[in-house]
Amino acid sequence: MHAFIDKAGPWLRRRAENVIVGLFAILFVAFLVQIVFRYLLNFPIGWTSELTIVCWLWLVLFGAAFVVRESEEIRFDLIYYAVGDRTRRVMALVTGFSLIGLYVVSLPAVWDYVTFMKVQKTAYLKIRFDILYSIYVVFVLAVLARYAWLVHQAIRGKAPAGFDAEKTGSGL
């Protein structure tokens, strides 16, 4: 099992990276198409701005679910990285169980909301909102899996990794 994860993990991670790079590239190009059409050809089109915002939504949630590493998360790390491995393991257990509990409790309501949105479609591309918003369900499931893994690691005695400022995801 672990050997399989060690091998498949990096491969899957690269594919997930391909996905967010693709989404970002589409977002970027759609913006440029929009500007060209509106200002150079004097022919405003609406679907490009819809496409950009769809890509942005998916980029954030897909990226947060599958690409962002633990070391890149924005967290209050003054205490987290100051304590020893043992304490950090306990902290990881407490936060992991709390988050899993809260996300699991909300999952049925999330499912109801997303499936309910099938009644609406986006204005230009006519994407059904339940399909568009389904990424949130994927996101919640991925977060549950990630935290289950972190809790599992903490129980087995492996503390979460240390701090690397250059990798932090802050955009400031």
Next chain:
Amino acid sequence: MNLASPFAFSIYAIVFLSLLGLPIGHAMIGGSILYLLLVGQDMGIAAEQLLNGLYTSFVLLAVPLFILAAEFMNSGSITERLLRFCDAIVGRFRGGLAHVNVVQSIIFAGMSGSAIADAAGTGKMVQAMMTKDGRYPPAFAAALTAATAVIGPIIPPSIPIVIYALVSDTSIGYLFIGGIVPGVLIGLAQMGLIASIARRRNFPVEPPVPLRDLPRITLRAFPALMMPVVLLGGIYSGVTTPTEAAAVAAAYALAVSVILYRNLGWADIYRSLLVSARTTASIGMLIAGALVFNYVVTSENIPKALSLYLKAYEFSPLVFLIAVNVLLLVLGCLLEGTTILLIVIPVLIPTAEALGVDMVHFGIVVVINVMLGLVTPPYGLLLFVMTNITGVPLRDLVREVLPFLWVMIGALAAITLVPDLVLFLPKLMGYRGAP
């Protein structure tokens, strides 16, 4: 406030989970779910707020695009050409490279919206130039690089300004132009300090670049120097929205690097997209958490209540602004800046409005505070980045950065006391000011 109310429990949960190191975005979503659970509301509201919030915040798209523009800039040779240009202008003074460090930050600030990106990109290069052959003490060079990177997001484009515009509903265009004078002012304050330190510590002078070479060096850097013109020109002429201007800026940086300077391949482009997409996802997560939590705060009417409470004391706007400065500088020592912008500022905005504080002035003051938070110990991301890059111990770095921090706080005080330092340019462009 009731200390056992659902809202109080939600706050406890968020603070507790954040202190234990849960990513803040998740802590806010989790705390909000707890709130909905306790008050018996539909927990699907959390999903609704998050999804609809992200789907309708069109202005936020500027954030990934500004990150991308800076990435393209840093991967090409634009940086190196700009450094040559800065050296030709200020290298001839005592402490020349230190002045170069400030000037490149001011120029680069007109292209990049992120201080961390500046420090890790151009900052890293200029820091290496300064410490080559032991010309400058490494701790001084690293501290200076951290301090000058602060200017980046004060001068437009700016990621924190975009986030402030989102939470305060203020015009990005006026905020951007309002940041120019304060950003330059902070740079000048730093150069004043360098001039005095340079004499005392006898810093080296660069061999002066002959003035007749200046046109050639300027020409080589010219396409890069035009970037702020393209960006701000697009916004102020009304040709593009700020978000579209961000896309144009990224496209311009890409075009200059690929076509003109011919040093950006497919692999670099892919890498730039990936780095930007990663950062986008992790900030996006924080924003998503704040969107959900804002629902809780709004349904509890907190900002309004605070504004009524504070208004009863009849503070003058100035007293309020000074209090905000102190509060934000203290919070900046402990918290990451985006978190402050997304959580603390929305609570303060109704009070600022009620007291008649100008929202553009307030925004720039807030952003400067948040940027100073990046160099204030114990938690200062720029300090951490510079220790990582240079290996200078944090203690030495902090000692060298403190004088810079003081002059920057001095500049901040001036900007707080004299709103026209911020508002002069926006008013020229037709800004009418607070109602």
